[in-house]
Structures are given as C-alpha cells and as structure tokens.
Amino acid sequence: GENVEQHPSTLSVQEGDSAVIKCTYSDSASNYFPWYKQELGKRPQLIIDIRSNVGEKKDQRIAVTLNKTAKHFSLHITETQPEDSAVYFCAASRGTNAGKSTFGDGTTLTVKP
C-alpha cells in the first residue's frame, strides 16, 4: 500500500520568513496530493491540493510543488504569520473519487512574532 513520509516533524520560523514542508510517497499510482492544516482540537482543513498533471500550484502565500518522477511534493508558505502556526499534514491518494487518502505524520509549524 501507499506510504507517505513527511519532514520535518517540527519547524519554527520567524514571522515573515518562508516555511517549507516536504513529503515523499511510494505508490506511483497516486495522483492527488492534498495538504491540510489542523489547529489544536480542530478538524483538518484543506488548504491546497495538486493533481499529477500539474507541477506547481499557488494560492496567495501558499504553493505546492510536485515531482512525480522523484515521488515527492512540497508545501511552501511565504511571508509567514503567527496565525499560520498549526500542524500541517500532507496526503496522497489514487485518482478522483478513488477513496482513501494516506496521510503523513504531520509537521508542527510555529511562527514566532
């Protein structure tokens, strides 16, 4: 089955700096890669996703890149703000409506004011 590894497990940055979180996956059939933000005690919320026919996607301060050959994808947050502090999870799944997502173990991001 799919295996997703996520690094780093914790990340601390100064406000205004950039943050990068990286994930690798094992199943070459995976072609949908979402990123979730989870605040303490809250539900995971989708912040950005990318499909395998695209190499990069941006949404304001957030971007995701995908390298299918190397089977890795990354989340980039620019101009970080204290409210970006949360746990971020990457995930991988096969195709549209193909069921389960396999999640990484999360990265705890702390943005220091």
Added chain:
Amino acid sequence: GAGVSQTPSNKVTEKGKYVELRCDPISGHTALYWYRQSLGQGPEFLIYFQGTGAADDSGLPNDRFFAVRPEGSVSTLKIQRTERGDSAVYLCASSSLAGGNEQYFGPGTRLTVT
C-alpha cells in the same frame, strides 16, 4: 451550507463496552470516509463508502470494528468490546463526485476507553 457533523463530540467508555459513533456528511456527498487519529499522528484510514456500500474496508483493524451507511447518508461506526488502544479521535469526511477527491472533515469524536 452545513458541514460534516459528528456525534458525540466526546465519549468515555469502559473497557469491554460497545460504542457507536455517528457521522452526518454534507448533503449530497456520495462518498464518506472514516479515519482514526492518534495523538501526534496523521489520520489513519479505516473505511470508505460510496453510496450505501463499503467500497474499501481495508483499514478496519479487526472484526471488532464495523461501519454502516444504510441509506447512503448518515454513517455509524460501531466498536465492540472496546480496548484501551481504541482511544483516539475518530474523524469522518465526505466528498462529492463533482468535487473530485476533496474531502471535508467533521470535528471528530474523541473516544476514551478507561
């Protein structure tokens, strides 16, 4: 519109007891997923429904766990003979055919087995 809802928000039960956890997906979402999240880890897949049928139950850890979705909307996760190791947050998510695989999560049920 209303998002995914789950009840109860918290459940404390004694080892060996039976529990039921309920999920109300977003109206019209045909796909429904159950995940389990332990402290410091990502959600772990349990089971996926497409309509009324379980399309993939490969994540259910053993036969103490069972889930149903009889009318293709509300789902119930049932755990028999609970064990302390079952303690976790149980998350439900739903998605629509039109929305691709974008999954919307509920707030979760925190299960504590004493």
